Amino acid sequence: MRIQVDSDACVGSGQCALALPEVFDQDDADGRVVLLDDRPPAGLHGAVREAASRCPVRAITAQ
Template sequence: MKVIVDEDKCVGAGQCVLAAAEVFDQREDDGVVVLLDAAPPDALHSSVEDAAARCPALAIEVLQRP
């Protein structure tokens, strides 16, 4: 799995952090998403997919690797 975030789309809702705090954080000043791990371990894949689905701005893209 590879995770890509588009900071320009992010609205700072924080749903990604609630779903997968090991992979996402937010900037202090404006709440924009910060990607902590672009290639999270298998154990976190479900949480990352949930975070992407919750994102109201569709700022998170999850690519599945073969």
């Protein structure tokens, strides 16, 4: 799995970071998504998809 984030589209809702803090965080300055691991282990793939689905503007893609 490879994760990509569109930080320009991100509105800083923080749903991804709340759902999966091992993979996502928020920038202290503007609250936008910070990707901590763009290739998480297989055991986190389901959680990554769930976190991505929580993004209100679909700024996260996981393939």
